[in-house]
Amino acid sequence: MTAKQIVKLVLTGSLSPVDVVETYLDRAKKLNPKINAFITIAEEHARRSAEELEKRLKKGFPGKLIGVPIAVKDVISTKGIETTCASKILKGYVPPYDATVIRRLKAEGAIIIGKTNMDEFAMGSSTELSAYGPTRNPWNLERVVGGSSGGSGAAVAARMAPIALGSDTGGSIRCPASFCNIVGLKPTYGTVSRYGLISYACSLEQIGPMTVDVNDCALLMEVITGKDCFDSTMIDYKFKWTPREVKGLRMAVPKEFFGEGTDERVANRVWDIIKLLESHGAIYEEISFPLARYVLACYYIIAMSEASSNLARYDGVRYGPPCDLSLPWYDSYSKIRGEGFGIEVKRRIILGCFALSAGYYGRYYLKALKLRTMIRNHVLSILKSFDVIVTPTTPFPPFKIGERVEDPLALYMADVDTVVANLAGVPAISVPAGFIDGLPVGAQFMANHCCEDLLLTVAKCIQDETNFHTKVSKEVRL
Amino acid sequence: MSDIKVKIGLECHCQMTSLKTKLFCRCPADYRGKPPNTNVCPTCLGLPGSLPYLNRRAVEEAIKVALALNCKINRRMVFYRKNYFYPDLSKNFQISQYDYPLAVDGQVTINVNGTDKVIRIKRVHIEEDPGRIVYKGSIESSPYTLVDYNRMGIALLEVVTEPDMETPTEAKAFLQELRSILEHLDVSDGSLEGSMRCDANISIEGGSRVEIKNITSFKEVERALSYEIIRQRNLLRRGVQVKRETRHWDEVRRVTVALRAKEEEMDYRYFPEPDLVPIEIADEMIKKIKEQLPELPATRRIRLVKQYGLTEYEARVLTSDKHLADFFEKLVSIHGNPKIDCNLVINELLRLLNEKNIGVRDLKFTPLEVSELLRMVDEGTISWKSAKYVLRKMVETGEHPRKIVEIEGIRRIASIEEIEKYVDMVFEKYREDVEEALREPKVVHKLVGEVLKETKMLADPKITFQIVSKRIEKLRELKK
Numbered sequence: 001m002t003a004k005q006i007v008k009l010v011l012t013g014s015l016s017p018v019d020v021v022e023t024y025l026d027r028a029k030k031l032n033p034k035i036n037a038f039i040t041i042a043e044e045h046a047r048r049s050a051e052e053l054e055k056r057l058k059k060g061f062p063g064k065l066i067g068v069p070i071a072v073k074d075v076i077s078t079k080g081i082e083t084t085c086a087s088k089i090l091k092g093y094v095p096p097y098d099a100t101v102i103r104r105l106k107a108e109g110a111i112i113i114g115k116t117n118m119d120e121f122a123m124g125s126s127t128e129l130s131a132y133g134p135t136r137n138p139w140n141l142e143r144v145v146g147g148s149s150g151g152s153g154a155a156v157a158a159r160m161a162p163i164a165l166g167s168d169t170g171g172s173i174r175c176p177a178s179f180c181n182i183v184g185l186k187p188t189y190g191t192v193s194r195y196g197l198i199s200y201a202c203s204l205e206q207i208g209p210m211t212v213d214v215n216d217c218a219l220l221m222e223v224i225t226g227k228d229c230f231d232s233t234m235i236d237y238k239f240k241w242t243p244r245e246v247k248g249l250r251m252a253v254p255k256e257f258f259g260e261g262t263d264e265r266v267a268n269r270v271w272d273i274i275k276l277l278e279s280h281g282a283i284y285e286e287i288s289f290p291l292a293r294y295v296l297a298c299y300y301i302i303a304m305s306e307a308s309s310n311l312a313r314y315d316g317v318r319y320g321p322p323c324d325l326s327l328p329w330y331d332s333y334s335k336i337r338g339e340g341f342g343i344e345v346k347r348r349i350i351l352g353c354f355a356l357s358a359g360y361y362g363r364y365y366l367k368a369l370k371l372r373t374m375i376r377n378h379v380l381s382i383l384k385s386f387d388v389i390v391t392p393t394t395p396f397p398p399f400k401i402g403e404r405v406e407d408p409l410a411l412y413m414a415d416v417d418t419v420v421a422n423l424a425g426v427p428a429i430s431v432p433a434g435f436i437d438g439l440p441v442g443a444q445f446m447a448n449h450c451c452e453d454l455l456l457t458v459a460k461c462i463q464d465e466t467n468f469h470t471k472v473s474k475e476v477r478l
Numbered sequence: 479m480s481d482i483k484v485k486i487g488l489e490c491h492c493q494m495t496s497l498k499t500k501l502f503c504r505c506p507a508d509y510r511g512k513p514p515n516t517n518v519c520p521t522c523l524g525l526p527g528s529l530p531y532l533n534r535r536a537v538e539e540a541i542k543v544a545l546a547l548n549c550k551i552n553r554r555m556v557f558y559r560k561n562y563f564y565p566d567l568s569k570n571f572q573i574s575q576y577d578y579p580l581a582v583d584g585q586v587t588i589n590v591n592g593t594d595k596v597i598r599i600k601r602v603h604i605e606e607d608p609g610r611i612v613y614k615g616s617i618e619s620s621p622y623t624l625v626d627y628n629r630m631g632i633a634l635l636e637v638v639t640e641p642d643m644e645t646p647t648e649a650k651a652f653l654q655e656l657r658s659i660l661e662h663l664d665v666s667d668g669s670l671e672g673s674m675r676c677d678a679n680i681s682i683e684g685g686s687r688v689e690i691k692n693i694t695s696f697k698e699v700e701r702a703l704s705y706e707i708i709r710q711r712n713l714l715r716r717g718v719q720v721k722r723e724t725r726h727w728d729e730v731r732r733v734t735v736a737l738r739a740k741e742e743e744m745d746y747r748y749f750p751e752p753d754l755v756p757i758e759i760a761d762e763m764i765k766k767i768k769e770q771l772p773e774l775p776a777t778r779r780i781r782l783v784k785q786y787g788l789t790e791y792e793a794r795v796l797t798s799d800k801h802l803a804d805f806f807e808k809l810v811s812i813h814g815n816p817k818i819d820c821n822l823v824i825n826e827l828l829r830l831l832n833e834k835n836i837g838v839r840d841l842k843f844t845p846l847e848v849s850e851l852l853r854m855v856d857e858g859t860i861s862w863k864s865a866k867y868v869l870r871k872m873v874e875t876g877e878h879p880r881k882i883v884e885i886e887g888i889r890r891i892a893s894i895e896e897i898e899k900y901v902d903m904v905f906e907k908y909r910e911d912v913e914e915a916l917r918e919p920k921v922v923h924k925l926v927g928e929v930l931k932e933t934k935m936l937a938d939p940k941i942t943f944q945i946v947s948k949r950i951e952k953l954r955e956l957k958k
């Protein structure tokens with residue numbers, strides 16, 4: 001069932017919010033041991049919210065998402081519900097405040113059903129790097145689900161929640177969306193408030209929707225976008241979408257993202273989609289993106305540098321295991337951080353500190369910032385002559401759990417197609433593009449700043465023509 | 479030894495106490511006296527996911543200061559993160575400024591012993607105050623450290639000078655002038671505890687630059703610098719090289735102590751704060767603020783000299799403290815005798831304030847009561863000398879001057895008849911002295927003194943002298 005359908009049924013009185021919540025809670029509780037999509041299933045909170053919504057309905061104050069359960073990535077602060085970022089260091093941390101997006105969701109009648117698994121502090125592309133164990137791909141339990149918003153992707157793919165929120169720093173919404181056969185949108189930087197989103201790399205990340213259906217994606221965007229005085233990096237923007245035809249749509253196809261390093265079968269699926277859109281009147285042109293070879297280096301230097309500073313606050317004094325009073329504070333900090341962070345988080349903090357340190361700042365961080373400006377300018381110049389840029393979402397289909405986890409560089413390669421949108425701040429969407437040996441593949445579309453409506457139009461056309469989104473894995477049948 | 483050149487530079491941290499809220503959240507800026515960790519929110523606590531959002535008023539206030547310090551204001555200002563671990567920092571980084579600070583290249587003129595001197599200002603920037611570390615007992619005996627984040631995120635203004643000062647006295651004069659400027663601008667109230675702190679760097683010819691941190695009030699600066707100069711001179715005299723290092727001012731023991739090497743070699747890994755956008759400062763805004771700048775100490779001094787006929791020195795003393803100058807001007811407006819009013823304020827009142835270690839605003843009376851006091855002197859009800867005594871009582875008790883005079887029975891004795899009674903008494907008591915006075919005019923003064931003592935110093939000395947002199951003159955003529 002889509003969120004839209006739930007809202008309709010609740011408004012007509014055919015379903016009560018309590019019925020909806022119980023149904024999804026039941027699925028979530030039964031499937032979670034198998035999938036590990038949720039770190040926390042917020043049973044009590046969800047039930048209480050549903051009951052309150054029934055009262056609200058009687059008073060006649062519905063909302064755009066009335067009675068719709070939503071899975072929320074565990075990187076987004078939820079008042080009264082433990083928020084761990086999949087890290088040991090935040091175990092037991094219960095935020096005393098709601099993120100702005102959560103406040104907006106609640107105001108529109110959505111019900112938080114649980115907090116989803118992820119790579120620790122959103123650092124990863126497979127949701128294997130969680131202190132709570134990996135999330136398994138509903139399409140193949142031996143495979144990764146993508147990351148870092150893997151729990152949200154899996155929850156939606158397994159229909160444990162109709163919709164979910166993820167966060168995307170370098171592809172963290174789109175990668176799991178593509179691995180899960182769902183829609184995932186990373187909005188334009190500055191259109192969704194980051195207040196309450198636990199920072200990994202603040203200049204790159206945005207919260208965004210992960211849904212089965214394109215219409216739900218739009219519905220969720222309507223609720224979560226819009227200015228917030230708590231986030232200074234926001235722009236004036238109000239999301240609005242009216243579906244239209246793709247006729248005349250100009251698509252740029254950068255060949256670097258289809259060539260070496262990209263699984264040919266993945267490239268073919270994306271080409272199928274391009275051809276499909278062409279058959280509806282869109283036109284495409286192959287172009288060159290010579291900066292492609294620098295995007296990962298640029299992205300990782302910036303992300304790690306910001307992370308090294310953002311994660312400094314986890315010192316064991318106010319979160320994490322209690323500090324050792326017998327040690328001087330300095331040593332106690334080291335001990336707690338050493339034990340509380342996972343290996344990848346530590347790696348990124350150390351590399352980030354290095355990139356920012358005196359003598360290296362100019363060579364790494366500053367250079368990465370300059371490169372970022374070049375990449376952004378290049379993307380924007382392409383988007384002067386084209387409406388969208390099409391690439392695979394990831395260069396390969398879901399890989400086996402454990403296959404790449406020992407080799408960080410191989411893992412980082414999963415982000416090669418997605419980081420461009422974060423560096424340029426432009427919106428990007430991953431749309432189901434079919435299957436390879438039963439494993440989902442996604443096509444990615446980027447558009448100019450604030451052109452989310454265009455991306456949804458493209459996605460809607462693909463959805464209507466392919467119906468990939470209606471397919472559900474056998475594994476999650478109850 | 480004393481002609482060895484000393485160079486002193488200062489880094490002053492002033493809280494913008496007139497702001498209503500903190501720098502990056504909307505918690506009240508007035509944190510003093512609140513129970514620990516109650517004046518906080520997700521942002522100043524640095525809770526996961528919280529973001530800073532700038533208090534724009536702070537930028538306007540800081541621009542006022544930068545203009546008053548004759549600085550060039552950058553049209554584009556950027557906040558940076560200064561990364562270091564310390565328990566009083568809720569995020570383990572401080573939002574501060576680095577490249578593109580608010581303003582650069584200013585100057586302030588100070589005056590020491592009547593000579594003007596220009597101190598150059600290197601930069602002025604805005605940053606957030608850390609929380610406060612609280613020890614149970616003393617640092618040494620405390621089994622643990624407590625942190626109070628009520629102060630975390632208070633807007634600070636950092637003013638950095640070039641090393642243009644050569645003596646601790648000059649440093650003190652600079653800080654006094656800075657404080658007065660901030661008070662004239664109504665940006666910072668220097669009388670609040672911990673509202674103005676500073677670090678100093680000092681180098682003596684032939685040695686390296688030494689930084690002194692943790693000088694928690696402007697008053698301590700002179701002390702810390704004097705200690706450090708003596709320490710460095712002693713080292714040089716013994717032929718020991720002065721190391722480049724950071725030292726800590728121990729207020730209790732009144733010595734500077736070397737910090738551990740680890741903290742010395744700190745790399746702050748500055749980078750632009752990604753959660754805040756660069757602030758564009760429009761010419762229009764600067765123009766508007768400039769037009770609304772209030773009178774500053776330097777111009778006020780000139781006006782005080784012109785308007786009231788004060789000396790340069792008097793004007794300087796008054797304007798070293800905005801509230802003292804305000805008090806004086808209010809007093810003149812009521813009482814209307816600038817010379818006498820100024821004398822009372824800068825000599826009598828200021829001495830009492832220093833003695834009691836309080837500020838003008840701590841007084842429990844206003845210029846109106848002081849004008850009443852002076853009126854009693856004018857009327858001849860009390861002597862100048864008694865007035866000083868009454869003023870002291872006013873400072874101590876806050877009572878109205880007329881009431882003090884009444885209760886304590888203080889009244890000037892000016893009637894000739896009354897004084898003559900006392901003169902009779904004294905002449906009877908000190909016959910020998912009277913005899914001597916006939917031959918030796920100097921002894922007259924002794925007799926006058928005795929009469930004054932008898933009247934408990936209430937008699938008018940001038941009239942008493944006249945009466946005593948006349949008596950002696952008469953006696954002398956009689957003898958002839």
Ligand SMILES: [Zn+2]
Nearest residue numbers: 503505519522
């Ligand atoms: Zn606050």
